[in-house]
Amino acid sequence: MRVLFVSLSEKSHLYCMTPLAWALTVAGHEVRVASSPRLTEAITRTGLTALPVGRDHDIYRDMTAYRDSQDYKTANWSRCEPGQVDWSELRERYELSVPYAFAVYNDSMIDDLAAFAQSWRPDLVVRDPLAYSGAIAARISGAAHARLMWCEDVWGRTRRTFLELMESVPEAERVDPLADWLTSRSEPFGFSCDEEMLHGEATIVSLPGSLQRLPGQSRELAMRHIPYNGDAVVWDWLRESPKRPRVCLSLGSSNTEDYGGDYVSVPDILEALADEDLEVVAALLPAQRERLGEVPANARVVDSVALHTLLPTCSAIIHHGGYGTYATALVNGVPQLILSTSVSDHEMRGESLRDSGAGVYLHHREAGAEEVLGQVRRMIAEPGFTDCAERLRAESAAMPSPHELVPVLERMVANR
Structure with missing residues (x-):
């Protein structure tokens, strides 16, 4: 089968994907790894086949300019259960994260990735939980769709809490920045955002069960973490x-x-x-x-x-x-x-x-x-x-x- 991996332009995220991408390769499947052009060399150094899509973004300039943003309340996705957060806090979290993080990472990749998905027709898309462009590629090609986690599924649990809290808000005040953004990017291809696009058909988790605090939002598939750190020498x-x-x-x-x-x-x-x-x-x-x-x-x-x-x-x-x-x-x-x-x-x-x-x-x-x-x-x-x-x-x-x-x-x- 044809398998398309989609990673954010972060080496650490790519490295979490590498062992599974190689396991599929040695099992005889065709594997491509898509990301922004800046990650191309890191992908090829793993021995996998790179698919540079779109153009490089400038999110790192903003990260350097706003170093304290890692400790902003809106950046802390660990607090995602009802009782830990309220509607206004989650709304603000999405209103900031969607345009200044999710969209920056994904928007420039969508068109190229969609065109590749239409021509190559992958059977399976395995994506970073924040690589929503991969969800669009999966829907376009009709591929099975799984997220590979490098974290607890705070993204899925936050989404569930957000939707639960939204029910208690007057209808005139309800906004959904994540769904609105992903729908706007999906409509040119003939569909809109739904919850399966956000969570995938399956979620691949590498945390041992005793360390997992959150239930999955789609079928969970356990996979042991195999360390991959790039070039390695036993000195x-x-x-x-x-x-x-x-x-x-x-x-x-x-x-x-x-x-x-x-x-x-x-x-x-x-x-x-x-x-x-x-x-x-x-x-x-x-x-x-x-x-x-x-x-x-x-x-x-x-x-x-x-x-x-x-x-x-x-x-x-x-x-x-x-x-x-x-x-x-x-x-x-x-x-x-x-x-x-x-x-x-x-x-x-x-x-x-x-x-x-x-x-x-x-x-x-x-x-x-x-x-x-x-x-x-x-x-x-x-x-x-x-x-x-x-x-x-x-x-x-x-x-x-x-x-x-x-x-x-x-x-x-x-x-x-």
Whole structure:
């Protein structure tokens, strides 16, 4: 069958898709991966076939200009249940998110993607939950349609809460920015927005069941997270067991590349841990390294290490809350200290991990050097953190692999 993956122009989102795209490829299916042109090189470096569509957008300029937007109330999608939010707050969330995020990511891709879907006729579309352009392509081609999650389904649960709350609002005051936008983009092709377009026929989830707080809005298909971090080398220093507890410090790439900098200080954290009997491995981008001063004697700074090669040797990780880092630590049974903003589902993700006993979640404004030091000491000294992390690792390992999901998707297409 022909399978079209649609990703936002974010490497971390693409990397969550890569193992399933390869599982379908080696099963004999034709696979194409569509995104904005800026992601083309990242796609081709995975070995998959890229489909550049539309033009590049300028959302990153706005992200850098409005760094605090990650902590705006409207950016926190973790609060999505009735009782946590009211109608006016959700309306404002959609009124800001649709034109300034969803539309910016998707609008430039729609026409090219639609034309490709009409000519190539995919049998299955697997899309990022925010790649609504993929939903349009699926409807145009009559393809089966699944979302692949890199997060809790806060988008689907928010939508459900929004519709429930809208029923209590006078009809004259009812607005639906998401449906109105997607309908305006779909009408040229002869249809309008409906809930299946928003949620897909199926939702592929990689979180272990004990960490999921939200019910799915479409049929759920479980798939174990397989870490993919781009270029990977097992360096010689990784082939020997560390002589002291090893702690990884990784703040990812998106905040530095998209928002103009990290939300916590790498030098402050390294200094706070300098006198501990630890080996700290700081996996940093070149731009992050440039901001460093003198590196403490117990720290190793690296910029070319894939986390799935490093984390099996670690006793703990300090990171920014990104899903790729979070899930890679999860499947390796590593306790996590998350220092994050409240954007997207980060708050819910961090609180779920905290409640599982496998880590600690702090908002970045609470993450002073002394607090970080104290939490790292706890995670190293208290075996409960490792025990709980190992339990989550085992739960994740019991989930179906991408290879095992392939026949499920084949049946979904055949049944359609």
